[in-house]
Amino acid sequence: MTDSATQPVLRATLEDVARAAGVSLATVDRVVNRREGVRAKTVARVEAAVAKLGYRADLAAARLARGQTFRFAFVLPTGSNSFMTNLSEQVARTAGWLAGHRGFIDIHHVDVFDPDVLAGALENLSPAYQGVAVIALDHPRVRAAIDELVARGVAVVTLVSDAPSSSRVHYVGIDNPAAGRTAATLMGRFLAGREGTVAVIAGSLSLRDHTERQFGFHQILSSEYANLSTLPVIEGRDDSDRTRDLTAALLARHADLRGIYCCGAGNRGIADALEASGRAREVVWITHELTEHTRRFLVRGTLDAVINQDAGHEARSAARVLLAHCSGEPISPDQERIRIDIFLRDNLP
C-alpha cells in the first residue's frame, strides 16, 4: 500500500517551471502556448522542466485569462416524437452546464426532415456561432451547407443521424447498421428455431438511420436465421395512428407473424394493435428508443426489447466535442463513443 498523501497539494505553476528551467515567465509562456521565437535548445529545456515538475496548465485560470466564450447552435426537429422531445430537453440541460464553462447553446427548431428547409436553416445561421450540432440528412444540399460552414471555420458535428460524406468533424450517435444487427440477433434468439415471418416497420426509408437499421437487421436475419422470413418493409412515417392500422393489417393477414421490428417511432400504434389482437405475448416485438411509452410496454410485457441511444449522453457528448474542438483540446474517443444500449424489462435504468 502506497500512502503518499501528506499535505495539501501545491500544483506547479508557470512560475515554478520558469524557475526550474532557468528562464523567464514569458519564455515559458511562449513555449507552452507554442508561440514562435524561441530557440530549439530553450524549448527543450522548458519542456524538460514541464515534464519534471509534471506541470499542467490550470484549466480554470487559462479559460479565465483567455476570456473566450463559445457559442453553439443545436439544430433540432420541430415538435416531434418522444425521443426528439427528450433530446431537446437534454440539450437544454447541457446548455445549463455549459453556461458555467463560458459556452452558450441556442436551440433552433426546424423541420430537419425537409432537406431544403434544413439546408436553408444551416445557411442562414448567424456567423456568431463557433460550432453547430445538427441532426443531419444525407442529402446533397445539406452536405453542401455543412461543408460551407466548415469552410468558414465553424465546427460542425452531426447528431443522431449522420452525413458521412460531408466534412463534419465528428458524428455523435450510434452505429445504425450494428443496431439493426443487434435487433436481429435478439429477434432470432428469442424466437429460437420457431418458423414464421417477421415484419419490419420503418418511419421512412428516406431517413438514413432507418435504412441502415433495417439493412443490418435483414443482413443477420437472412444469413443466420433461415427459419424466419421477413415481410417487405412498411413505412409508418413515425405516426402512431397510421402505424396502428398497418400493424393491425399485418396481424390479420399473417397468422404466422412471429416478430415485429420497428426501427423508427410510432410505437404506441404498434402496442395498441398488438394488445387488441390478443397476440401481444406470443409476438416478439423489438423497437428503438427508451421513452415513457416504450418503458411502459416493456414492463407490461408487450414489448420484448428496446435498442436505445442515450439522448443525455449524446447531448453532452456533442457539447464536449464542440468545446474541445473550439479550444484546441483533445477529446477522448471512448468517452465520446455512443453505445448501443439494449434494455429488457430487467435492466431499465
Added chain:
Amino acid sequence: MTDSATQPVLRATLEDVARAAGVSLATVDRVVNRREGVRAKTVARVEAAVAKLGYRADLAAARLARGQTFRFAFVLPTGSNSFMTNLSEQVARTAGWLAGHRGFIDIHHVDVFDPDVLAGALENLSPAYQGVAVIALDHPRVRAAIDELVARGVAVVTLVSDAPSSSRVHYVGIDNPAAGRTAATLMGRFLAGREGTVAVIAGSLSLRDHTERQFGFHQILSSEYANLSTLPVIEGRDDSDRTRDLTAALLARHADLRGIYCCGAGNRGIADALEASGRAREVVWITHELTEHTRRFLVRGTLDAVINQDAGHEARSAARVLLAHCSGEPISPDQERIRIDIFLRDNLP
C-alpha cells in the same frame, strides 16, 4: 426558426448584478455565497436581479479565486482480473482529467477482499484526503472504517461493490440483483422452452455483488422459466484454472446442461472447458464484464451475452461525485447512474 445569435456573448458578472440590484458588490457576494448579515428584503432584491440577468457564477473564476485543491484516494484491489485492471487504468485516466481541475487522485492498491486489510487501509489513510472511493466489502469492520471517515468529514463513495448500511454518501455501480435478473431473462429467452439445467458459477459467495447477482438470477429463472432447473452455485474463486476444472466436471456430469451463468471472473477457464467439450455452440453462456477475453469469446460465438458495467464511466462518475460533494455542487442523478449494459456480438463498442 429562432436565430438569436448576433454578437459574442457577454455573461452577466457579479458587478452587473450589483448594479441591477442597486447594492454593492460586497452585498451581492454575501447573498450568492450565503453568508449572513443581510436583511431578508435585500436578499430578495439581489436574488431578483440574479434571476433577471440570468447570472451564473463563472466556475473557472470561482475555482481560481477559491484556490481549493482536492485530494482523493481510490482504494482498488491489488493485481487482479481484467476488469479490475481496466478499472485501475480508467481511474488513472480520470486522474489526468481531474488534474486540470485542481483535483488529485492517489491510487492505493490493497487486498480489498480481506475485510481486515481493507478496513486497516481505510483507517490508516492520510487525513489529507477530502474524498475516498473504495471497492467496499459489506463487513462490520469495513463499515466502521467508512463511518469513521465520514464522521471525520471525508466524502466516501463506494465503487462497484457497495456497503449499503454504511454512511457512504454515494454508491457508484450497478444494481446487482437487477443485473442477475437481466442475465436470467436472456438465459430463459435464449433457451426458449427447452428443458434442462443451468449452472451458476460465482467467484465467491462472500462477495456481496456476486451473491446479489445470483439471487436476482434465481429469482427470475425459478419464477418464469419452469423448464429450466438450476444446479447448486459453484464457487470458482475468480480463478481461471479452478473454474475450468469445475466447468469441465459440470459438462461431464450433466448431459442436459443447457446454460452457464457466471457472475464473477475466471471466464477463460469456462471458455476452455466449453470449447474442449465441443458443446460451446449449444450451451448458452452468459457472463459479466466486457474484457479483451470476453470480447473474443463473444465474437467467436462461445459466449452468448455479456452483462457489463462501464469501468470508465464508473471511474469518472466517482471522481465527479467526490468533486461535487467537496465543493458543495449538486450532482445530476441520471448522469451518475451506472447502467447495466448488455453486449451481444453485434453491439460491441
Added chain:
DNA sequence: CAGATTTTGTGTTGCGCACCTCAAAAATTG
C-alpha cells in the same frame, strides 16, 4: 566589429470571483 536580427527578460494588465478589513449608514434598543 558595427549593424541587423533573433532570442530572451522584465513588467504590466485584466479575466471574474472569493474573501477580507474597516468605516459608514441604517435600524433597533433602552
Added chain:
DNA sequence: CAATTTTTGAGGTGCGCAACACAAAATCTG
C-alpha cells in the same frame, strides 16, 4: 434621544494564466 447592534458600502488582494509592450542580451550578418 443616545447608545448599541445590525446591515451595507468601499476598497483591496490574489488566484494562475494569457497577452502584450518594450528593453536587454545574445547571436548572426557582411
